[in-house]
Amino acid sequence: MFPEADAVAPAVTAVFTAVLTEGPISRVALARRLDLSSGAVTKAARPLIDLGYLEELAATERTGPGAGRPASPLAIRADSEFFVGVKITADELIGVVCDLRAQVRVSAHRRLPVADADQVLTQLGELVDDLLDGPGDYRARTRRLGLAVSGDVDPITGLVRYSPFLRWHDVALRERAEKITGLAVTVENDVKALTIAEHWFGEGVGAESFALVTVGAGIGCGLVVGGRLVSGAHGVAGEIGHIGIDVDGPDCHCGSRGCVEAIAGAGAIVRQARLCSGRPSLTFEDAVELARHGDVAVCEVFARAGDAIGAGIAAVANLVGPARIVVSGEGLAAYDLFEPHIRAGFQRRAFGAAADCPLSIRPLPFEEWARGAATVSIKALVAAG
Amino acid sequence: MFPEADAVAPAVTAVFTAVLTEGPISRVALARRLDLSSGAVTKAARPLIDLGYLEELAATERTGPGAGRPASPLAIRADSEFFVGVKITADELIGVVCDLRAQVRVSAHRRLPVADADQVLTQLGELVDDLLDGPGDYRARTRRLGLAVSGDVDPITGLVRYSPFLRWHDVALRERAEKITGLAVTVENDVKALTIAEHWFGEGVGAESFALVTVGAGIGCGLVVGGRLVSGAHGVAGEIGHIGIDVDGPDCHCGSRGCVEAIAGAGAIVRQARLCSGRPSLTFEDAVELARHGDVAVCEVFARAGDAIGAGIAAVANLVGPARIVVSGEGLAAYDLFEPHIRAGFQRRAFGAAADCPLSIRPLPFEEWARGAATVSIKALVAAG
DNA sequence: GCTCAATAATTTCCTTCGTCAAGTATTGAT
DNA sequence: ATCAATACTTGACGAAGGAAATTATTGAGC
Numbered sequence: 001m002f003p004e005a006d007a008v009a010p011a012v013t014a015v016f017t018a019v020l021t022e023g024p025i026s027r028v029a030l031a032r033r034l035d036l037s038s039g040a041v042t043k044a045a046r047p048l049i050d051l052g053y054l055e056e057l058a059a060t061e062r063t064g065p066g067a068g069r070p071a072s073p074l075a076i077r078a079d080s081e082f083f084v085g086v087k088i089t090a091d092e093l094i095g096v097v098c099d100l101r102a103q104v105r106v107s108a109h110r111r112l113p114v115a116d117a118d119q120v121l122t123q124l125g126e127l128v129d130d131l132l133d134g135p136g137d138y139r140a141r142t143r144r145l146g147l148a149v150s151g152d153v154d155p156i157t158g159l160v161r162y163s164p165f166l167r168w169h170d171v172a173l174r175e176r177a178e179k180i181t182g183l184a185v186t187v188e189n190d191v192k193a194l195t196i197a198e199h200w201f202g203e204g205v206g207a208e209s210f211a212l213v214t215v216g217a218g219i220g221c222g223l224v225v226g227g228r229l230v231s232g233a234h235g236v237a238g239e240i241g242h243i244g245i246d247v248d249g250p251d252c253h254c255g256s257r258g259c260v261e262a263i264a265g266a267g268a269i270v271r272q273a274r275l276c277s278g279r280p281s282l283t284f285e286d287a288v289e290l291a292r293h294g295d296v297a298v299c300e301v302f303a304r305a306g307d308a309i310g311a312g313i314a315a316v317a318n319l320v321g322p323a324r325i326v327v328s329g330e331g332l333a334a335y336d337l338f339e340p341h342i343r344a345g346f347q348r349r350a351f352g353a354a355a356d357c358p359l360s361i362r363p364l365p366f367e368e369w370a371r372g373a374a375t376v377s378i379k380a381l382v383a384a385g
Numbered sequence: 386m387f388p389e390a391d392a393v394a395p396a397v398t399a400v401f402t403a404v405l406t407e408g409p410i411s412r413v414a415l416a417r418r419l420d421l422s423s424g425a426v427t428k429a430a431r432p433l434i435d436l437g438y439l440e441e442l443a444a445t446e447r448t449g450p451g452a453g454r455p456a457s458p459l460a461i462r463a464d465s466e467f468f469v470g471v472k473i474t475a476d477e478l479i480g481v482v483c484d485l486r487a488q489v490r491v492s493a494h495r496r497l498p499v500a501d502a503d504q505v506l507t508q509l510g511e512l513v514d515d516l517l518d519g520p521g522d523y524r525a526r527t528r529r530l531g532l533a534v535s536g537d538v539d540p541i542t543g544l545v546r547y548s549p550f551l552r553w554h555d556v557a558l559r560e561r562a563e564k565i566t567g568l569a570v571t572v573e574n575d576v577k578a579l580t581i582a583e584h585w586f587g588e589g590v591g592a593e594s595f596a597l598v599t600v601g602a603g604i605g606c607g608l609v610v611g612g613r614l615v616s617g618a619h620g621v622a623g624e625i626g627h628i629g630i631d632v633d634g635p636d637c638h639c640g641s642r643g644c645v646e647a648i649a650g651a652g653a654i655v656r657q658a659r660l661c662s663g664r665p666s667l668t669f670e671d672a673v674e675l676a677r678h679g680d681v682a683v684c685e686v687f688a689r690a691g692d693a694i695g696a697g698i699a700a701v702a703n704l705v706g707p708a709r710i711v712v713s714g715e716g717l718a719a720y721d722l723f724e725p726h727i728r729a730g731f732q733r734r735a736f737g738a739a740a741d742c743p744l745s746i747r748p749l750p751f752e753e754w755a756r757g758a759a760t761v762s763i764k765a766l767v768a769a770g
Numbered sequence: 771g772c773t774c775a776a777t778a779a780t781t782t783c784c785t786t787c788g789t790c791a792a793g794t795a796t797t798g799a800t
Numbered sequence: 801a802t803c804a805a806t807a808c809t810t811g812a813c814g815a816a817g818g819a820a821a822t823t824a825t826t827g828a829g830c
Contacts, residue, residue, distance in 0.1 A: 037788065038809090067804085232739070233592070243734075307632075348640075351624045394816065424819085425816075
């Protein structure tokens with residue numbers, strides 16, 4: 001974080017993170033929150049203020065009896081530094097520039113003719129240049145780039161071990177992206193990146209445990225337990241899409257059957273809608289159209305899909321008991337069709353107090369994936385990379 | 386831990402825990418393991434040796450080229466202190482005295498006519514007296530008692546919030562047990578206690594994440610993620626028994642249907658075996674008998690149950706990816722009947738590398754529950770209670 | 771047997787971090 | 801104006817752990 005410093009006092013990181021996620025907050029409140037003395041907070045905050053990451057807000061008016069000296073809350077200086085985030089998919093690069101509060105300032109995207117690593121890296125370089133040299137002139141105040149890729153990614157080494165969608169094997173993404181862009185690069189799995197973003201800047205703020213479920217072509221899940229992202233000892237975690245909820249359910253491409261994804265994945269929905277509508281070339285959008293116009297059979301497809309997602313979420317709630325769960329469907333807002341079924345399926349299967357777990361269900365603008373990527377580079381700054 | 390000390394340097398706790406779980410180990414190896422300097426280990430170990438908890442073993446012969454000074458590994462002095470553990474069930478108290486290595490030295494049990502809290506506490510006092518004043522004369526070297534209770538328990542306050550089997554509501558178990566026994570009492574949920582025991586002294590040793598699945602009347606699961614026991618934000622976690630794996634499955638007492646427990650719980654197995662054998666008063670043991678003598682229908686009941694357990698375990702592996710999973714059936718060793726089906730059901734549903742997760746399946750002597758209770762009091766000592 | 775390289779453990783010194791307690795700043799109420 | 805209440809700062813202190821020199825103990829090579 002600081003020039004030439006690789007690690008930084010834990011209190012400094014803790015203060016930075018807390019101000020970042022818990023908005024303007026006084027030193028005394030921070031001390032309580034972080035279980036530190038107020039003196040320690042003062043000391044930890046100083047270098048952050050000196051470096052321009054934090055600022056002191058004007059004193060707030062106090063309430064209550066007695067009164068006392070008003071707090072001068074610490075706040076993030078959002079424009080102290082900017083971060084590029086890029087989500088890499090098989091046919092597109094989506095890029096954003098975010099400020100330190102993870103607010104998107106500029107966005108851009110590029111279609112990819114092929115997902116070949118060389119091509120992607122060239123296009124990535126151009127996309128980053130477009131973003132940084134375009135309006136706003138962020139170049140001078142940007143040092144970091146976060147990349148989000150689906151598949152098996154090692155954030156430590158920046159290596160993409162295997163990405164089925166991109167057909168990548170052992171691509172040294174960080175190294176190559178750093179060479180091309182000149183920025184400090186952080187690489188992370190896309191769902192994990194989105195989970196971190198939601199945990200730091202979204203609805204997961206303050207939650208000690210938290211789950212994010214993504215519904216789209218695949219169905220994924222990012223998990224935060226004990227304040228830390230769960231990674232899985234064998235590299236597998238959050239595979240909510242491949243939990244079996246119906247022993248007699250349809251075959252899944254994973255080799256099992258009755259998986260959530262085999263019932264509620266976009267592909268599964270299209271397949272079922274084609275069957276019951278008799279239109280073999282029907283698309284997902286067509287299915288949505290039909291359902292919205294009251295096609296009973298297609299509505300039933302969405303209902304079953306929603307129920308399956310609810311079942312998967314209930315499994316998460318019953319097993320790890322997160323403080324809250326966010327369900328976010330990518331692409332268009334079509335998922336409002338099965339939202340009530342997700343809730344019903346969840347409620348029916350949640351055990352005891354697990355049913356109290358608040359559920360947020362909302363569409364996910366595609367740009368969010370890129371914002372997630374930017375967030376991991378913010379996290380890298382805070383951790384003092 | 387130390388007289389009049391409530392908290393203790395983290396390094397001391399870390400060294401104590403590592404020696405406890407990772408057997409005799411040299412200071413240098415500890416330093417590597419704990420990411421400390423060797424000097425820090427020397428300092429942290431000294432008070433533990435002075436207090437008699439650790440001892441230095443004779444130097445071991447060294448191998449390899451060059452050689453060097455032989456290590457003098459640190460080892461636990463197992464008989465430096467003893468711990469009572471009692472598992473409280475609705476009709477029985479099972480108690481043990483363990484040494485510091487969690488080896489059972491004495492055990493005893495008492496039938497309970499009623500599970501009324503007053504009665505239980507009286508009986509508990511007598512049981513502890515029997516254990517400590519019987520052969521071995523452990524009284525003088527025993528200061529701690531661990532209690533394991535099923536249901537919703539607060540280990541911080543020692544309060545049993547709600548225990549369905551015992552029909553207890555808000556019983557101040559720690560306070561009352563301390564008054565009766567004169568020992569420092571730790572209260573914990575039974576499955577969690579067993580999970581800690583397995584994580585510290587059993588097959589979970591060294592695992593950063595770990596799951597213990599208990600199969601009996603109910604089907605439960607203790608989860609360790611990031612080295613810490615998962616508790617669930619709303620007090621619910623590890624409810625593997627109420628994951629739904631069959632949308633058309635049998636009704637479960639929890640209100641949902643197709644739960645693992647509704648297919649593989651002891652009650653469910655008896656119910657199904659009665660149906661297909663036509664013997665309305667058949668017991669669990671009878672069902673085992675029939676299956677072992679080749680009754681095809683009853684074998685099928687066990688096969689389905691095993692498959693359901695496998696499905697639950699696969700859900701755990703897919704979601705949190707523990708480094709290993711132990712499945713332990715309580716009571717008699719009848720569960721060998723469906724062991725292969727558990728493995729098959731798991732393998733079929735585990736996604737990708739999750740299938741690599743090693744599975745141990747073995748019967749669970751009932752005394753193990755009490756040993757788990759003793760383990761939480763050992764943990765309390767180490768944490769410096 | 772002597773020397774040397776290798777490894778283990780200890781010791782000493784020093785830095786860092788954070789607490790504690792005293793002191794300063796700023797407000798509303800009386 | 802004074803006082804109580806609250807926020808923040810400061811500086812002395814202590815505890816914890818790192819770095820590196822020192823001591824301890826072995827086997828290998830001569």
